[in-house]
Amino acid sequence: MKQENSVNNQKLAVMEQDIKIARSMSLVTYKIAVMSGKGGVGKSTVTVNLAESFVKKGYKTGILDADLHGPNVPKMLGIHKTELMVDENGMVPVETANGIKVMSTEFLLPHENSPIIWRGPKKTGAIRQFLSDVNWENLDVLLIDNPPGTGDEPLTILQSIPSLDGMVIVTTPQSVSLEDVEKCINMAKKLNIRIFGVIENMSGFICPHCNEEIFIFGRGGGEEISKKFDIPFLGFLPLDINTYQASEEGLSIIDKDPGSEISKRILDMVTKVEENLKNKRG
Numbered sequence: 001m002k003q004e005n006s007v008n009n010q011k012l013a014v015m016e017q018d019i020k021i022a023r024s025m026s027l028v029t030y031k032i033a034v035m036s037g038k039g040g041v042g043k044s045t046v047t048v049n050l051a052e053s054f055v056k057k058g059y060k061t062g063i064l065d066a067d068l069h070g071p072n073v074p075k076m077l078g079i080h081k082t083e084l085m086v087d088e089n090g091m092v093p094v095e096t097a098n099g100i101k102v103m104s105t106e107f108l109l110p111h112e113n114s115p116i117i118w119r120g121p122k123k124t125g126a127i128r129q130f131l132s133d134v135n136w137e138n139l140d141v142l143l144i145d146n147p148p149g150t151g152d153e154p155l156t157i158l159q160s161i162p163s164l165d166g167m168v169i170v171t172t173p174q175s176v177s178l179e180d181v182e183k184c185i186n187m188a189k190k191l192n193i194r195i196f197g198v199i200e201n202m203s204g205f206i207c208p209h210c211n212e213e214i215f216i217f218g219r220g221g222g223e224e225i226s227k228k229f230d231i232p233f234l235g236f237l238p239l240d241i242n243t244y245q246a247s248e249e250g251l252s253i254i255d256k257d258p259g260s261e262i263s264k265r266i267l268d269m270v271t272k273v274e275e276n277l278k279n280k281r282g
């Protein structure tokens, strides 16, 4: 009897949190998850640059850093160790100079290099709390940067946000990465999540002297996968030293060099996603 009561209480707590998540997320107009099959393909870089592009287009934008073990978003946006603030409306996201609201486990750690040693249920709990107890206010766009693959964090994101608009998938041209992308696509299909498109990152190198584009790792894998699964292709992003350096300095390339070729391509990608979002909502 006692055990039954405790199970019922747990179920009730989950239902109550589901309601809180639904309420909090209903205040955010568009919710977009950024995912990849493999690690290190540029998800976080793409996420911060998509966010800066949305800001440039006049959207109130936030980023939920759902990479609990490797939270990179604060560093990429130049946010240094900061105390997490909590007020009567919940946890307060940290705001960048450009107005991007960020929440990350980085803000919960005693030191920047402290490891997170959580297992499955604890990770799920943390992600759900970021959705239910953070005061995202009335954002236009919330981007969610996920760790690679189809583990606890992305699964929780995809299952817990009732009105998730869709996902953007980042890949590199190598086939090993593309095979992993298929897993993401299959996960989205299973959960009935729409895919805004695939971005092929580090897909070539533009010679700074002659502007010729050289495809060091080959090209077109992301485009191929788009055709195979009948999902939009958002475009190619070159391997770009300035993008790497900007991110090391805590800046996005959109912010640092908005006129660069890579920035123009990222802005084009955001326009494609934007059209897609608007079509959906009419």
Ligand SMILES: Nc1ncnc2c1ncn2[C@@H]1O[C@H](COP(=O)(O)OP(=O)(O)OP(=O)(O)O)[C@@H](O)[C@H]1O
Binding pocket: 036, 038, 039, 040, 041, 042, 043, 044, 045, 046, 067, 070, 072, 146, 147, 148, 201, 202, 237, 238, 239, 240, 241, 243, 244, 245, 247, 248
């Ligand atoms: N187009 C690019 N040109 C140059 N460097 C890039 C580009 N995209 C990403 N990088 C660099 O590659 C590294 C990995 O990128 P990033 O951290 O965004 O990948 P990730 O997919 O988020 O990785 P993880 O799976 O570990 O979360 C970073 O140092 C980043 O600055």
Ligand SMILES: [Mg+2]
Binding pocket: 043, 044, 045, 067, 072, 145, 146, 147
């Ligand atoms: Mg990352």
